[in-house]
Amino acid sequence: MASATRRPLMAGNWKMNLNHLEANLLVQKLAASLTEKQLSEVETVVLPPYTDLRTVQTAVDGDKLLIGYGAQDLSPYPSGAYTGDIAGPMLAKLGCTYVVVGHSERRAFHNEDDAIVNAKVQAALTHGLTPILCVGEGLEVRERGEHVPHCCDQLDGALNGLTPEQVTRVVVAYEPVWAIGTGKTATPEDAQEVCGAVRTRLVETFGQETADQVRILYGGSVKASNVAAIMAQPDVDGALVGGASLDAEEFAQICRFPEHIAR
Numbered sequence: 001m002a003s004a005t006r007r008p009l010m011a012g013n014w015k016m017n018l019n020h021l022e023a024n025l026l027v028q029k030l031a032a033s034l035t036e037k038q039l040s041e042v043e044t045v046v047l048p049p050y051t052d053l054r055t056v057q058t059a060v061d062g063d064k065l066l067i068g069y070g071a072q073d074l075s076p077y078p079s080g081a082y083t084g085d086i087a088g089p090m091l092a093k094l095g096c097t098y099v100v101v102g103h104s105e106r107r108a109f110h111n112e113d114d115a116i117v118n119a120k121v122q123a124a125l126t127h128g129l130t131p132i133l134c135v136g137e138g139l140e141v142r143e144r145g146e147h148v149p150h151c152c153d154q155l156d157g158a159l160n161g162l163t164p165e166q167v168t169r170v171v172v173a174y175e176p177v178w179a180i181g182t183g184k185t186a187t188p189e190d191a192q193e194v195c196g197a198v199r200t201r202l203v204e205t206f207g208q209e210t211a212d213q214v215r216i217l218y219g220g221s222v223k224a225s226n227v228a229a230i231m232a233q234p235d236v237d238g239a240l241v242g243g244a245s246l247d248a249e250e251f252a253q254i255c256r257f258p259e260h261i262a263r
């Protein structure tokens, strides 16, 4: 979190959890647990299932909550005969500002490759949404010591054809697959190694000025107890939080991480 120009971002990926009633409760509790000052210092975002988005929008608009929200995926197409899919303009109309793209669970269970992830990043940007682009290696790649080139290749594929200006509107999330939902967190040094390499690759491809503006998150078993050490790393600008974001108080504590960093 080295740069004063990059505002820390804590994003809660609810995955396929919580119905719309539970969503309303969680958002209200989360907002009540954080002060305006805390919410202005640390950007706080929830990423519910599609079926909760309208409810979250109503809660946020109705009570003017300083909480952002977005979706977990989008179609690469703007509309049409794509049964079961959701398009960028629909999400933008619901007030979404973010959309996750290329999560490892989508890559694994829906066979998403770099080309489709690239098309989705472009679709998000076209419709005014900020893509949270996920990259990360599985255990086998990590054990072979190939995690850095693996993640940089995924980054290259996903950002192919984008202008530097477009890249400033992308958030990158490094999520090692072996640390997702397993309780195994990468060490702060592991997180920095890949987040730093991602930034270096952004410098090489899009220039220093662009790379300095891109926020890079770490994701994988982030909790209130480990977030401060991860956020102390120079190239980690936030966290993409799964399980711990389903508990309002735990996620609020994660968002209050600056209190736990020694000054």
Ligand SMILES: O=C(CO)COP(=O)(O)O
Pocket (backbone or CB within 6 Å): 013, 103, 175, 179, 180, 181, 182, 183, 219, 220, 221, 222, 240, 241, 242, 243, 244
């Ligand atoms: O996949 C994740 C967020 O997108 C991480 O999930 P956990 O925090 O549950 O490990």
